[in-house]
């Protein structure tokens with residue numbers, strides 16, 4: 254468990270397809286780590302082109318996500334009640350600027366938390382830059398992608414079944430059309 258004084262709460266709404274949202278989740282964990290924020294389990298896009306109603310917990314193992322990243326970032330399952338709009342709390346919303354690096358987050362975003370306890374990033378395909386980031390942040394991003402984000406057991410079972418079926422027919426290639 255990493256001990257730090259949280260500068261505030263980061264709430265994010267991922268957008269795009271699953272692959273985009275997955276990258277965004279990795280980026281947002283890195284941002285939360287960089288700025289010493291508490292992250293709320295990201296909300297997935299349910300209204301995009303794909304109109305997939307799945308929530309984070311339908312796709313990823315939430316418990317594992319929270320526990321496996323404990324030594325880096327504190328993650329809450331939900332926004333604490335006192336910050337909910339129902340309690341009359343006015344949340345500050347904004348989309349972060351695309352492809353920004355760590356300096357943008359340190360210089361432009363961190364100061365917002367001294368005024369607003371919660372910042373809601375309402376789009377996240379606007380990710381972190383790919384190059385020139387501190388190695389520790391790149392490493393954390395990879396760690397989230399390869400260890401933190403595990404599919405739910407049901408999806409793991411289904412995935413293995415599909416792979417087995419494909420393998421029985423000989424070699425195959427999986428292609429993400431982009």
Ligand SMILES: *[C@@H]1O[C@H](CO)[C@@H](O)[C@H](O)[C@H]1NC(C)=O
Nearest residue numbers: 345346347348373374375376
């Ligand atoms: C995100 O927040 C900004 C600032 O409040 C707003 O102008 C914009 O419409 C919001 N975007 C979405 C996708 O909700």
